[in-house]
Amino acid sequence: MNKKIMISLAVSMAFTAGASAQTLIQTAKNAGLKPIPSDKKALMKLIDNPKNPITDEKVELGKKLYFDPRLSKSNLISCNTCHNLAIGGVDGVSAAIGHKWTANPHHLNSPTVYNAVFMDKQFWDGREPDLEAQAQGPMQAAPEMAISKEMAVKRISSMPEYVKEFKKAYKDGKITFKKIADTIGLFERTLVTPSPFDKFLEGDKNALTKTQKEGLKIFIDKGCVSCHTGVGIGGSMQPFPAVKPYKYANIGDFKGDKESRVKTPTLRNITETAPYFHNGAVWSLDEAIKIMGETQLGIDLNDKEISAIKTFLTSLTGKKPDIKYPMLPAVTSKTPKPDAK
Amino acid sequence: MNKKIMISLAVSMAFTAGASAQTLIQTAKNAGLKPIPSDKKALMKLIDNPKNPITDEKVELGKKLYFDPRLSKSNLISCNTCHNLAIGGVDGVSAAIGHKWTANPHHLNSPTVYNAVFMDKQFWDGREPDLEAQAQGPMQAAPEMAISKEMAVKRISSMPEYVKEFKKAYKDGKITFKKIADTIGLFERTLVTPSPFDKFLEGDKNALTKTQKEGLKIFIDKGCVSCHTGVGIGGSMQPFPAVKPYKYANIGDFKGDKESRVKTPTLRNITETAPYFHNGAVWSLDEAIKIMGETQLGIDLNDKEISAIKTFLTSLTGKKPDIKYPMLPAVTSKTPKPDAK
Numbered sequence: 269m270n271k272k273i274m275i276s277l278a279v280s281m282a283f284t285a286g287a288s289a290q291t292l293i294q295t296a297k298n299a300g301l302k303p304i305p306s307d308k309k310a311l312m313k314l315i316d317n318p319k320n321p322i323t324d325e326k327v328e329l330g331k332k333l334y335f336d337p338r339l340s341k342s343n344l345i346s347c348n349t350c351h352n353l354a355i356g357g358v359d360g361v362s363a364a365i366g367h368k369w370t371a372n373p374h375h376l377n378s379p380t381v382y383n384a385v386f387m388d389k390q391f392w393d394g395r396e397p398d399l400e401a402q403a404q405g406p407m408q409a410a411p412e413m414a415i416s417k418e419m420a421v422k423r424i425s426s427m428p429e430y431v432k433e434f435k436k437a438y439k440d441g442k443i444t445f446k447k448i449a450d451t452i453g454l455f456e457r458t459l460v461t462p463s464p465f466d467k468f469l470e471g472d473k474n475a476l477t478k479t480q481k482e483g484l485k486i487f488i489d490k491g492c493v494s495c496h497t498g499v500g501i502g503g504s505m506q507p508f509p510a511v512k513p514y515k516y517a518n519i520g521d522f523k524g525d526k527e528s529r530v531k532t533p534t535l536r537n538i539t540e541t542a543p544y545f546h547n548g549a550v551w552s553l554d555e556a557i558k559i560m561g562e563t564q565l566g567i568d569l570n571d572k573e574i575s576a577i578k579t580f581l582t583s584l585t586g587k588k589p590d591i592k593y594p595m596l597p598a599v600t601s602k603t604p605k606p607d608a609k
Numbered sequence: 610m611n612k613k614i615m616i617s618l619a620v621s622m623a624f625t626a627g628a629s630a631q632t633l634i635q636t637a638k639n640a641g642l643k644p645i646p647s648d649k650k651a652l653m654k655l656i657d658n659p660k661n662p663i664t665d666e667k668v669e670l671g672k673k674l675y676f677d678p679r680l681s682k683s684n685l686i687s688c689n690t691c692h693n694l695a696i697g698g699v700d701g702v703s704a705a706i707g708h709k710w711t712a713n714p715h716h717l718n719s720p721t722v723y724n725a726v727f728m729d730k731q732f733w734d735g736r737e738p739d740l741e742a743q744a745q746g747p748m749q750a751a752p753e754m755a756i757s758k759e760m761a762v763k764r765i766s767s768m769p770e771y772v773k774e775f776k777k778a779y780k781d782g783k784i785t786f787k788k789i790a791d792t793i794g795l796f797e798r799t800l801v802t803p804s805p806f807d808k809f810l811e812g813d814k815n816a817l818t819k820t821q822k823e824g825l826k827i828f829i830d831k832g833c834v835s836c837h838t839g840v841g842i843g844g845s846m847q848p849f850p851a852v853k854p855y856k857y858a859n860i861g862d863f864k865g866d867k868e869s870r871v872k873t874p875t876l877r878n879i880t881e882t883a884p885y886f887h888n889g890a891v892w893s894l895d896e897a898i899k900i901m902g903e904t905q906l907g908i909d910l911n912d913k914e915i916s917a918i919k920t921f922l923t924s925l926t927g928k929k930p931d932i933k934y935p936m937l938p939a940v941t942s943k944t945p946k947p948d949a950k
Contacts, residue, residue, distance in 0.1 A: 335695055343701045349685070354676055354937045360684045361947050369710035369949070540939040552942055593932040596695045598881040601893055606702050608710070 289473035292481055296469060299488050300497035303469035304383075304462045304586075314499065315385045315457045317400065320450050322457060325437040330455025332433070332594045333448055338423050340413035342367060343606030347406070347413075347452060351381035353591060356540030357459065362548030366406075367414035368608070377548030382588065383536045385457045386500030392546045394505045394531050400453030407449070417445035422604050424448060429597035461537060461586025468583070476583050483580025486573050491565050495532045501584060502536075505529040508546075509563035516549035536584045553578055630814035633822055637810060640829050641838035644810035645724075645803045645927075655840065656726045656798045658741065661791050663798060666778040671796025673774070673935045674789055679764050681754035683708060684947030688747070688754075688793060692722035694932060697881030698800065703889030707747075708755035709949070718889030723929065724877045726798045727841030733887045735846045735872050741794030748790070758786035763945050765789060770938035802878060802927025809924070817924050824921025827914050832906050836873045842925060843877075846870040849887075850904035857890035877925045894919055 305311045316322050333339060337346040345366055350359045357380035359365075364372040376392055384390070390402035406412040407420060415423075424430045425443045435441035437451065465484075467475035476484065487493060496502045508514070508530040530546055543549065544556040557577050561569040569577070646652045657663050674680060678687040686707055691700045698721035700706075705713040717733055725731070731743035747753040748761060756764075765771045766784045776782035778792065806825075808816035817825065828834060837843045849855070849871040871887055884890065885897040898918050902910040910918070 337693065337696070338701065342706070344690070344706055352678065354935055355678070356939065360679065360940060361949065365683070365685055365949055371949070542940060551946065588936050591934040593934045594695055595929050598697065599701060599883060605892065608702065608706055608712070 289468075289476075289481065292484060293469060293471065293473070295488060296484060296493075299493045301469060301493060301501065302497075302499045303466035304386075304460050304499060306462065306466070306470060311460070315460060317398070317454060317457065320400070320454060322454055323437065325433070326451055326454050327458055328594075329430075329433045329437045330451040330453070331591070332430075332596055333424075333452050334455050335594050336596050338596075338599065338603070338606075339407055339415060339420055339448070340367065341415045341419065341606070342608045344608070345413050347381075347403070350378040350406070350412070353381070353459070353588070356380055356537050357382040357384075358541045360542070362543050364412065366412035367410065370411035372411060375547045377543065377546060379531075379533055380537060380541050381456055382459050382461050382586075383500060383534050385460065386498065386534065387503035387531065388500075389503075389505060389531060392531050394529065398453065399456045400450045403449035403452040403456070404445070419604060420445055420448055426600050426603040427597035428600070459589060461588050463536065463584050463586035465580075465583040466586070477579070479576060479579045480583045481580075483576035483578070484583075486576050487580055490561070490567060490569065490573070490577075492560065492577070495564065496535050500534045500536070502532040502534040504532050506532050506564075511564060511566035512562050514545075514559065514563050516545070516547065535581055536586060538581050539585050553581065557581075630809075630817075630822065633825060634810060634812065634814070636829060637825060637834075640834040642810060642834060642842065643838075643840045644807035645727075645801050645840060647803065647807070647811060652801070656801060658739070658795060658798065661741070661795060663795055664778065666774070667792055667795050668799055669935075670771075670774045670778045671792040671794070672932070673771075673937055674765075674793050675796050676935050677937050679937075679940065679944070679947075680748055680756060680761055680789070681708065682756045682760065682947070683949045685949070686754050688722075688744070691719040691747070691753070694722070694800070694929070697721055697878050698723040698725075699882045701883070703884050705753065707753035708751065711752035713752060716888045718884065718887060720872075720874055721878060721882050722797055723800050723802050723927075724841060724875050726801065727839065727875065728844035728872065729841075730844075730846060730872060733872050735870065739794065740797045741791045744790035744793040744797070745786070760945060761786055761789055767941050767944040768938035769941070800930060802929055804877065804925050804927035806921075806924040807927070818920070820917060820920045821924045822921075824917035824919070825924075827917050828921055831902065831908060831910065831914070831918075833901065833918070836905065837876050841875045841877070843873040843875040845873050847873050847905075852905060852907035853903050855886075855900065855904050857886070857888065876922055877927060879922050880926050894922065898922075 305314065312322070320326075334347045337343050337349075339346060350364050350366070351357050352359055359378045362377060363375040364378045366372075379392070384399060388394070390396040390399060391405070396402045396405065407415055408417065421443055431441075431443065434443050434447070438447065464475045464480075487496075495504060495506050498504075506529055538544075538553065542553070543551045544553070550556045550559065554574050557574045558569055561567045646655065653663070661667075675688045678684050678690075680687060691705045691707070692698050693700055700719045703718060704716040705719045707713075720733070725740060729735070731737040731740060732746070737743045737746065748756055749758065762784055772784065775784050775788070779788065805816045828837075836845060836847050839845075847870055879885075879894065883894065884892045885894070891897045891900065895915050898915045899910055902908045
């Protein structure tokens with residue numbers, strides 16, 4: 269082949285690739301997939317809580333509370349124990365383990381806190397509307413942090429540095445259990461992880477590899493996108509299993525809301541959040557993709573399709589926010605003592 | 610009083626205060642108290658391990674391993690669980706609680722990791738010579754992280770990012786249990802917290818308040834300094850109780866080395882590391898000071914002396930190193946699964 273023809277062919281292929289990438293972006297958008305906006309104002313609009321707007325003071329305070337094990341009865345468990353920001357915002361075990369080494373009684377897996385702000389509802393059964401409401405649950409749950417509202421407020425109020433920070437963060441400065449949870453929720457709202465896929469959706473045609481693009485096409489064509497969509501690439505309540513039984517559990521293990529619906533988990537950072545599903549029964553992403561095809565779509569994905577979808581999913585692994593490990597206030601003689609029993 | 614006399618008096622008082630501060634610095638040094646050097650080279654000489662010198666790569670890797678719960682059998686406990694860098698390098702409970710919610714069988718309290726590099730020996734009974742040797746213990750101990758050497762190596766070796774980091778940090782690049790512990794130990798060597806007292810010892814006469822200086826005098830005069838000395842302001846093996854019984858425990862709770870010696874804990878950051886003593890029986894610093902007078906020195910410190918000593922001790926609360934919370938490698942299909950049993 270002479271040089272001229274080669275160049276011409278290369279240009280033409282690039283043009284075709286460019287054009288088809290543009291088509292794929294449009295197809296993805298039409299299917300409801302949305303980026304984490306790179307524009308800071310647009311992002312803030314998306315993650316903020318109008319009833320309790322994000323400020324630097326609240327986020328910093330929320331971060332401290334998120335990492336503070338004194339918010340558990342035993343002094344040993346913090347939000348970060350089960351939603352560990354160092355390992356994808358999860359705990360890497362099938363069912364959460366909390367106070368007195370108690371496993372979650374419904375054998376539920378800890379979902380990631382990263383990008384949880386983009387979920388329609390919180391908890392696997394979708395019983396809470398937002399992160400602020402969610403944060404109240406695990407603190408009080410007997411098999412999790414096991415603290416009472418009163419004890420949480422007593423502990424935090426006993427440390428002058430926290431008293432000062434609540435005054436800085438809130439006009440009335442009062443420390444209440446609701447405000448502790450609200451502040452943790454606000455911090456959690458900031459835990460978003462932009463990924464190559466977001467760049468792609470925003471128009472960077474080269475942000476995905478060829479195989480990732482192929483995987484994305486299959487992901488859309490096969491219908492995965494019908495639940496895994498929006499900015500969260502998941503987050504809505506869906507029937508589960510929808511078509512065929514889930515082999516690792518009877519749905520009796522987990523009765524969702526009135527219609528037995530389960531929250532669709534986000535696929536962002538899915539390469540880091542094994543084990544999978546509400547009961548953490550599946551460790552392999554390949555197997556998880558296969559099962560989803562079966563139980564939710566009633567199709568048999570072949571190995572090549574599974575592999576392509578998995579490669580697409582790697583483009584959802586995002587950049588985590590830089591977190592300076594907080595130095596927490598010291599306890600005082602007024603701080604109620606820990607109780608491991 | 611006319612202006613001239615007032616000025617002259619003020620100058621004279623300042624001179625006297627300056628002179629007596631200088632004397633106090635000298636007295637403190639003569640009594641064996643030493644600063645954490647502000648000079649970086651001098652500090653490095655003090656904390657480095659000649660057999661495995663500190664490098665940025667090793668410290669960064671050691672930090673990751675220190676925070677990594679996959680180094681426990683359950684995937685739930687890291688070094689940072691009991692030596693939490695956010696709360697003074699301790700866990701804030703009387704006796705350490707680990708795997709399967711098991712309390713330390715000898716009811717031993719987790720000592721702080723901050724400034725532990727300055728201790729003569731490691732563990733309450735001084736059975737290990739340095740932090741590298743110490744780090745091997747809790748990982749394997751059944752009531753702590755409960756992992757076997759083999760499993761620790763398998764877990765870490767299964768994550769390609771760790772494999773890469775070990776290659777960057779060490780010439781031979783091999784991952785061994787010893788090297789995991791050595792690297793954690795190296796990170797721990799960097800956890801030093803310079804305080805106002807160090808500035809004072811280095812000549813800044815105003816680094817301590819008047820009351821802190823008075824407390825320091827009493828601290829030296831009464832003999833506290835005979836054990837709480839050196840850079841660590843503690844760290845040597847001492848008979849305990851030395852003079853009178855310790856009311857919270859029979860020494861049967863804890864038999865130190867052959868001569869029933871217990872490691873003198875550091876007083877650095879003591880305001881942040883309650884509860885106190887090897888069995889964590891005492892929550893109040895005032896009470897701890899009083900008991901030390903009785904059991905170790907055979908004296909009754911009065912309330913004023915206790916208060917002055919306590920005020921001096923606040924000058925030992927130091928600046929913690931900035932720690933960027935690490936993002937840890939993701940598990941792979943080769944990573945051995947967690948086992949909470």
